[in-house]
Amino acid sequence: MKKFGIVALLALVVMSFSSLPAGYKVGDKATDFKLKSVDGKMYSMADYKDAKGFIVVFTCNHCPFAVKYEDRIVALAKKYKSLGYELIAINPNDPAAQPEDSFDLMKVRAKEKGFTFPYLFDEGQKIYPQYGATKTPHVFLLDKSLTVKYIGAIDDNVDDAAAVKERYLENAIAALEKNQEANPSMTKAIGCSIKVKK
Template sequence: MKTHIKNIKTIFLLGIVLTGLLAFTPANEEHKLSADRGYTIGDVVADFKLKSTTGNMVSMADNRSVKGYIIVFTCNHCPFSKAYESRIMALDKKFASQGYPVLAINPNDPSAYEEDSFENMQTVARAKGYTFAYLQDETQATSKAFGVSRTPSAYVVKKEGDKYTLQYIGGIDDNTQDANAVTKRYVDDAVNNLLAGRPVVNNFTKSVGCAVKWKGV
């Protein structure tokens, strides 16, 4: 009996240690652990064709003059996404003319939140004056391919020939609540490095936001 109790205690303590190790996994290691759920750095990203709020179908290949894209998975209802609206617009204003326009994609099942319906996407795009394409991932296949789990999440892809390779995954910057208190601009830094012909050093950060609402879940 004493041996049985001792074994139970040992298993319990090992569980606590393992949980602690996972809780403090560095960002790059966390990305390795989740790599099987979507694209990882250096992967070739498959093109997609999604419906824009303008009514047009949009794909990455439509714009042949780009150097790459800033792809942001965002939505209407999430307070984190709302907090980043102006910052996403600023990214497009800054980098579209330099060859890295924004493509915004709503990954959510609209039946979970009416605010995320296509009609409401159109309303928001018009009201905010989006200068970038705001796309609906109706089947959620593109979002699953990227491995998106939260909104907003940013992905920077570089065009190489007729392919698009993933260069950055993660948050837009380091302060969700206050744009004026941002000290690290992850997407800015990634695109600036690529424009300068340098590799992206900090190529993975953790996204903070609302969980994606998947169909049938």
Template sequence: MKKIILLLMLAFSAFLSQAQSGTTLKAGDTAPDFKLKNVDNKEVSFGSFPNAKGYIVVFTCNTCPYAVGYEQRIIDLDKKFKPQGYPVIAINPNDPEASTADTFNKMQDLAKEKKYPFPYLFDAGQKITDEYGAKRTPHVFIVSKTSKGNVVEYVGAIDNDPEGSKADKVKYAEDVIASLQRGQKPAITQTKEIGCTVKRKAKA
């Protein structure tokens, strides 16, 4: 009996965790707007980029080894595609109580050290993380600005090379934007996100 109760408790806990983190957005969904504090203490939203054709929204953090491994690639994405109308907007989804190296002050330190050319936003309360359903760091959402609003075009990994060692890597994010620039729908709209799970503080 005790074993059955334990299994039920574990299943309920998993259900609560899934409900809390929300369902991940998919291609065709509307991308929720936000107004979050950047490391320069100014609020940033989609409207902060009035000339953008779309956005590369990346949920990433200070601490995850995968996020660290992708830092330069995220910087490179912004440098390449911001001039083409697709800026990077980075959002830290981790709760600072659960991941003490992901506090706002430490985000500021990292952005300064790495000379981030893009906003690095603090998601207090993980509201936007839950609205997007971001599960890991990094987790990428490529969004188009259309007459019908901001529409998700792709969700998943930046590429298929988390170790940064493949000579023939598939650059998912770059390929998606190349398709959008040609006025075409991307051939691939979803891949498995690669990274550490989003850190949440323990419930009291």
């Protein structure tokens, strides 16, 4: 009986892990997507023929962590567009679970904050599990061939942009520019869990 209990427990552990999004690891090739942006147009990475790489940020309207990073995300988009890197923001939350993340309110937020990049809605929540995003914000740096080069947090200080010591994403882009591997290539994303309709 005791042996059966251990087997059952192991089966439960395996099942709970298998239900988590597997997602990409550094070195994997990411799949492109075609999602609707707040301007009403559909966007995919294939639209950017001359891009040197992509900064894909899973973020949203309501999460306090995402809100604290908004100005930094806007600044990163401006800074790196001139170097050939396109920033694309994706809202992975189901508005049925979090009404503040509806498409209409995404439009309002993008206008308020002056987003200069596509802010896409992951309708049906098909894209974030492919990437393995678990938080908002959660960042994926891809090279021009869509190979994943960095996954994780933007930097090491959610609360105070002026007190940041480690700029993980920017360091990863600098490494990519030199054809080097990012170090670290993976960090823990700090933020709100992705909201799924129950």
